[in-house]
Amino acid sequence: MSVLRLRSARFRAEREKRWRELDGLVRVAEREGVRALKPDQLARLPALYRAALASLSVARAIALDRQLVGWLENLCQRAYFIVYGTRHLLGETVGRFLLRTFPATVRRLGRHLLLSVAFMFGAAVAAFVATRADPERYFTFVDAEMAQARSYDSSAEELRETLYSDGGKGFLATFASYLFAHNSRVTLLCFALGFAFGVPTFLLLVMNGLVLGAMSALFVDKGLGVDWFGWILPHGVTELFAICLGGAAGLRLGQLVAFPGEGTRREELARGGREAGALAVGAVAMLVLAALIEGFFRQLVHSIEVRYGVALLTAGAWAIYFGVRRERSA
Amino acid sequence: MSAPPTLRVGTVENPRSVRTLLTPEGIALPVTLAGAGDRLLAIFVDALLIAAVLLVLVVVAIFLPSKLGAPVVILGIFACGFVYFPWAELRWQGRTIGKRVAQLRVIDRAGGRLTARAIVVRNLTREVEMLLPLVVAFSGDRLIEDAPGWVGVASFAWIVVMGAIPLLNKDRQRIGDLLAGTVVVHSPKAALLVDLSDVAQRDGPSAVAAAAEYSFSAEQLGHYGEYELEVLADVLRSDRSDRRQALGAICEQVRKKIGWPGDQGVDPHRFLLAFYAAQRAHLEQRLLFGKRKRSKRG
Structure with a gap:
């Protein structure tokens, strides 16, 4: 009696070469990224993947070799992650994010942004009023380490010095990178x-606002109001806005956790979390700009007119960037 | 007769950790959620890597002029904390280097494409979940002046809660996973072994004739089911040291059960290989007609 090859063994022998080809491609893509594949390999990948999926469903129906079925499942799964994986080019992703997704998200979460701005500036106004009424309150809002030379004990001249010193020109890059890292951390x-x-x-928003308000009160009291706002606004427009965006993102998350809405909490969190995350990431990108303005421009340019000019310019630029709807919103 | 050696079928998986992924083509693929140990291993490897990079960075910065050195360190720390994880997960389809070592992968919980945004979001919360409380717990007094003792205690409580969240929810998601709608799965590389039934493939074409020495009747093949077939395949493939004894014991059992005539010495290995092929042919034939026999009990 001759030995017959099983139907399932024949099935496997006929297709194994293509499975192994797919396996090879998947291994390369897993090790070195999809872009390591040559164009013709990339073109073959979807077809090989679909063939493997078809083989899997046949194998499940006719083959009792579980090792084979298990291997095919594993192969299909890994190929699936490559075929339907994150294949966006980084540049393209970043471009689309900055041009479409980020401004659109900011507009969509406008109410949260307003709320977050209201918290921060409400606290700032409250601290401003309270400090002007009673300078003793200054240190309840600003802790000593942060205040450094800025306190009611300093003379107007000393205070002016803090607004126009260049902090040692050699360390501008250090200063800018420190500012960026610190502010990004707060925003995130x-x-x-x-x-x-x-x-x-x-709490974070309110605390930020309190410091801002108390310091403003100090400088206004000492007759340095114009200089103070000329010092803080060029970068502050961008920086405070970015922090408020981070706050808006956090408030949105809080809302999702507390009131998930229609779907389950898990689904709603997943959907809203990605949206809110986009705000936070965009805010970090804005902070890069703010740190450059703060670290270099402000330390080098002391003309009050130019400082206000830049503040206005950034405010206008952000208004256009976020306010103008592009044709297809992402 | 002594009891046959205990055998486990393949890898016995905890069915509670298996999820089904439905591809757009309509095929269901099983995925296994990552275990706590594997995830700890992954984060440990990544942390080690980051520590090494930071060390190198600091050494390099020492030799740079301080104008350049300080920004390099500051931005380097930021990049390690916030950029490395999203970058790696984008580059290697949801796997950082640590996850590659532990054979883990981040996937979209709903089975869709893993988007760049989901990757970024799931990594934004890392600091809040682990790093920050660790720093506060161990050096809180340096961060916050006159930090009362309860700050340290609260931080430890925070770490415990954060560590417990992935253990307690059913998809083992940490906070970042919840926000991004992702899960971490175990995705090892598997190897395709030879088909045991395929003599030509297994032993080469010359063995085909020799394999014909055993043949079984339909009645003899009617005893066992798919489960027993798999157990047999596992033993035949295993490389355990007691494989010879196991094969001998099983061979004895099978011969008794199916009533194989003659007890003169058969080679257990070859006998069982032939029996496996015949049994599988028999069961697969029945399967074509829609008759499954899961195990010897029916």
Whole structure:
């Protein structure tokens, strides 16, 4: 009696070469990224993947070799992650994000942004009024380490010095990178802490506002109001706006956790979390700009007119960037 | 007769950790959620890597003029904390280097494309979840002046809660995963072994004639089902040291059960290979007619 090849073994022998070809491509893509594949390999990938999927469903129906079925499942799964994986080119992704997704998200979450701005500036106004009424309150809002030379004990001349010193020209890059790292961290914290019902986000925004308001009161009291705002606004427009965006993202998260809406909390969190995350990431990109303005421009340019000019310019630029709807909103 | 050696069929998976991924082509693929140990391993490897990079960075910065050195360190720390994870997960389809070592992968929970945004979001919360409380817990007094003792305690509580969240929810998601709608799965590379039934493939074409020495009747093949077939395949493929004894014991059992005539010495390995092929042919034939026999019990 001759030995017959099983139907399932024949099935496998006929297709194994193509499975192995797919396996090879997947291995390369896993090791070195999809872009390591040559154009003709890339073109063959979807066809090989679909063939493997078809083989899998046949194998499940006719083959009792579980090792084979398991291997095919594994192969299909890995190929699936390559075929339907993140294949966006980084440049393209960044471009589309900055041009479409980010401004559109800001517009969509406008109410959260307003709320976050209201928290921060409400606190700033409150601290401003309270400090002007009673300078003793200054240190309840600003801790000593942050205040450094800026306090009611300093003379107007000393205070003026803090607004126009260049902080040692050699270390501008250090200063700018420190500012960027610090502010980005605050912004990302504002976002990430949002899942605790938004409460920490609220606190961070308010604390930021209090410091801002108290310091403004100090400088206005000493007759340095114009200089102070000329010092803070060129970068502050961008920086404070970015922090408020981080706050808006955190408040949105808090809302999702507390009131998930129609779907399950898990679904709604996943959907809204990505949206809010876009705000936080965009805010970090804005902080790069703010740090450059703060670290270089402000330290080097002391003309009050130019400082206000830049502040206006940035405000106008952001208004156009976020306000003007592009044709297809992402 | 002594009890046959205990055998486990393949890898016995915890069915609670298996999820089904439905591809757009309509085929269901099983995926296994990553275990806590693997995820710890992954984060440990990544942390080690980051520490090494930072060390190199600091050493390099020492030799740079301080004008350049300080920004390099500051931005380097930022990049390690916030850029490395999203960058790696974008580059290697949801796998950082640590995850590659632990054979893990981030996927979209709904089975869709893993978007860049989801990757970024799931990594934004890392600092809040782990890094920040760790720093506060161990050096809170340096960060916050006169930090009361409860800050440290609260930080530890925070770490415990954050660590417990992935263990407690059913898809083992941490906060970042919840926000991004992602899950971490175990995705190892598997190897395709030879088909045991295929003599030509297994032993070369010359063995085909020799394999014909055993043949089984339909009645003899009616005893066992798919489960027993898999157990047999596993033993035949195993490279355990007691494989010879196991094969001998199983061979004895099978011969008794199916009533194989003559007890003169058969080679257990060759006998069982032939039996496996015949049994599989028999069961697959029945399968074509829609008759499944899951195990010897029916």
